[in-house]
Amino acid sequence: MTTSTHYDVAIIGAGMAGLAAGIRLAHFGKKVCIFERHNAPGGLNSFYSIDGRKYDVGLHAMTNFVRAGVKGTPLTKLLRQLRIERDEFALCEQKRSRVAFGPRGEVSLTFTNDFTVFESEVARQFPAQIDGFRRLVALIRTYDDVSLGAQPESARAVIRRHVTDPLLEDMLFCPVMYYGSATEHDMEFGQFVIMFKALFLEGFARPLDGVRVIIRTLLDKYRAAGGERRMKCGVQKIVVRDGHASALILDNGEEVTATHVISTAGAPETERLCRSDRRSDGREVRPAAGPARDHPTGELSYTETITVLDREPSALGWGDDTIVFFNDSEKFTYARSEAQVDTRSGVICIPNNFDFGPEAHLPEGLFRCTCLASYDQWVNLPEDDYQAAKIRWYGEIQKSAQRFLPPLPSADALVRATRATDMFTPRTITKFTGRLGGAIYGSPQKVRDGRTAVDNLYLAGTDQGFLGIIGAMLSGISMANFHILAGGK
C-alpha cells in the first residue's frame, strides 16, 4: 500500500467506551476514526433482531441512575462531558429489585432507587448488623473511587470490618459481583465501591426501547461532531516499532496510521493485537515488544436465557420485581463454573417492570435469566451437542430461577405463555465481542491509568476498570481527556 490514511486518534471498538471517547475527541477537533469489527455498534451492550423481534444483548438495567438535580455522580458527569441532555436517554426507573437467598429465597432484601428502602430492609432482616452496615455505607460514600492511583485492597476484608454476618456479606457481594466483577470470590475494594454506588446508592433505569436509545444518542453526537466510523472493519494488528504503535492493519489488509490509539478491545485482547502472529499478506513480522504488563484473560463467563411472553410477566403472578439476584446455597460462590452452567445463583431480569408511565409498555413480556457458565465446556462443542446443551440448560436455568419468584398459577403456565426463546452462551459472547474466554467483565487485572507499554496506545472500557454502561462511557471520556485532550497533544 502506497498511501495510508492518517488520523489524530484511531479507536478500536464502537462500544460505549469507544463512542464516548470518540465524541470527546471529535468535539475538540481531532480527526478520529472508530474501527468496529461487528456490523452493529454497542460492543458488550449491543442489540440484535430475530424474526423481527428486537433483543438487547447485555442490558438488564442501566445502573448509576440519579434523578435530575443530583450532581457529581457518574451519570451527571457523562451527560455534561458528552453534551447530552438528560431527556435524550429517556430513562425510566425500576419498580423494585431484590436480593433473595436460600433454597426458595427465604431471606430477601428489597431495594429501589431510594436507598432508605434498602437500609430499612437490612435493619429489618439483620438488626444486629445495621450499625456496621451504616458505617460501611458512610465509608463507601466518601471513598474516592475514581482516583487513578488508588492502592488495591480486598473488598471482603474491608466489608468484614463492618459486617460480621456472612449471610449479609454474601448478599451484598452477590449483586455487586454479578453486575461487574471480573475476579472470583473477592473484588478490589475500589471496584466494589463503584458497583455498590452504581446499584444501591444510585439505581436502575432504562429507556423503553432499551440500549439502542443510548447507542443512537451516542452515534448522533459522534456524527455531528465530525467523527468517522468504519463498521465491519476490525483491526487485526497493531504494528509496534520501538515501543510505539506505528500503524494499524485492518481486517481487509488496509493499513492506517494514527498519532494516538485507544483500544477498547480489552487488555489481553489488545496485547494479542500487538503481537506479530497475524498479517494479511502472510509475511512474518519481527515480534514486537508488546505491552509488557501481561494481563490474564478473565475466568468468568455467563449464559443468559431470554423468554418472550404473550403477556406481562406480572400477569403470571410474578409481581413487580425488576431484577432479582438469587442464590440457593449456604455460601454464595462467584467463581468459574465447574459445571457447564452453575444454576445455584444468578440474576433474573423482567424488563417490563420498569416504570414506563401509564401509557407506555413493552410490546411483549420478557423474562431473562443469567447464570455463571464455563467457557471451556461450551466453546468446543460440536454443533449438535451445542444445540442440545442449550436446550438442556435453558430448562435448568428457568427451573432454578423460578424458585425465587412467586409460584405460577399452573405448572405449564410459563410454557403456554411463551412465544419465543433465545439463549446466549460463553461462545456467543466471544463470537460477537471478541472477548477472550467469554469474559464480559474482562481481565481481573484492571489498568486504571489506561497506559500500556506502547507509548501512544491506551486502554479504555471494561479493562480500564470503570464498570457498567455508564462506567464504560466514563472510561472512554477519562482516557480521552487524560491522555489526549488535557496535555493539548
Added chain:
Amino acid sequence: MTKDETKQVVLDIIADIAPDEDISNLKPDVRLRDQMQLDSMDFLDIVMELRKRHNIEVPEADYPQLASLDSCAEYLTPKFTALGK
C-alpha cells in the same frame, strides 16, 4: 473586548458544559467551584472550549487563574485583546 464581555464568554461556555447549573446569580468575586458543582473535568472543558471557540490557549499552570469570573476576566481579557478581539 471588555472585562464584562470576557465574563459573558465564560458564562456562555459554562451554560453549555453544565446546563444543569443555574448561572443567573453567580457572584463574580467568589470561586466558581464554591457556587456550582464543577469538577476538574468541567474546568478542563472550559479551557478546551476557549481554545476551540476563541483560539485562546490556557497552559495548565494558569488554570488557577480561572477560579472566579473576576479572575477569568483579569486573565483572559488581555489574551482576547492580543488576538485583536
